[in-house]
Amino acid sequence: MPEWFYLGVTVFLGLCFGSLATALSWRIPRGISVSVERSRCPSCHHALGIPDLVPLFSWLALRGKCRFCKAPIGWRYPLIELVTLFLCLLLYARFGFSAAVLLMFCLSPVMVAAADIDFAVQILPDALNLAIGLIALAVMGVNAADTGDAQSFILSHGLESLEGMVLYAGSFFVLRQGAMLALKKDPLGWGDIKFAAAAGVWLGPDLMVYAWFLLAAGLLGIVIALLWKAIKKEAEFPFGPALLAAFVLMLLLKPPPFIIQDYANISLPFFQPI
Ligand SMILES: [Zn+2]
Incomplete structure (x- = not known):
């Protein structure tokens, strides 16, 4: 198949997943199935049809208004769709096109919805954290089936994921308890700790990756805190989006070994190729 075919499929899936991300971020905090x-x-609670739900294009064609009651539709929805599409394109550009990468595309609506919900209501939902961890196991399973020895592939990489989960979630828990003792307040929510567990399943026990993840999350957290203070005038800011962005960064810069792919076209100063 030519390159444009895979790119076309990626854009199509990216737009569909964008639509899913808006549905997740609207429905999960409200408890709607x-x-x-x-x-x-x-x-106006009018049921929406296909012309209202085409990602990006509906919003543009309807000029950001409901077709029935003309109520404005926030810019958050096209933005969510655009970011989801962008993440799928990033994954495609980095990892190419395979069954495992198609599974990784499922990460994008989950992560974008999680970031949006954390911005809106300061919660990282359990269901989304769980999905992030489970997608890692699915990718591992698909790649294991591709190798000659699926059992030892799953045993060795599964153990790494378990170690990563303990490292990330355990250290975040210790950090939280320590900060609560020292500062008498709760800097990390349980959602952040559960997300750290899911991120650890992906990123494994590599301490270098862990250190860069913490550094990236910390720096992004400071940026969000400053913006939050300037715009919202609130001291308590959502940390989840910083964690999610740092996770995406590490996934792209230093993918875990259970993602089988071609490392030839990327070289980064501080990482040795696997
Ligand atoms: Zn309406």
């Missing part, structure tokens, strides 16, 4: 109900306009 993701699978059963049809999407409705939040203002």
Whole structure:
């Protein structure tokens, strides 16, 4: 198949996943089932059809208004769709096109919805953290099936994931307890610790990766805190989006060994190729 075919499929899936991300970020905080109900306009509750739900294009064609009641539709929705599409394109550019990469595309709506929900209500939902961890296991399973010795592939990489989970979640828990003793406040929510567990399943026990992850999350957290203070005038800021962005960065810069792919076209100063 030519390159443009894979790129086309990636864009198509990216837009579909963008639509899923908006549905997740609207429905999860409100406790609405993701699978059963049809999407409705939040203002007039009119059931939405295909012309209202084409990612990006519907919003542009309807000029950001509901087709039925003309209530404005926030810019958050096209932005969520755009970021989800962008993440899929990044994964495609980095890892190419395979069954495992298609599974990795599923990460993008989950992560974008998690970041959006954390910005909106300061919660990283359990279901999304769980999904991030499970997608890692699915990718591992698909890649194991591709190798000659699936059992030892899963045993060795599964053990690394377990170690990573303990390292990330354990250290975040210790950090939280320490900060609560020292500062008498709660700097990390349970959602952040559960996300750290899921990130550890992906990133494994490599201490170099762990250190860069912490550094990136810390720096991004400071940026979000400053913006939050300037715009929202609140001292308590969501840390989840910084963790999610740092996770994506590490996944792209130093992918775990259970993601089988071609490292030839990337070289980074501080990482040795595997
Ligand atoms: Zn409406």
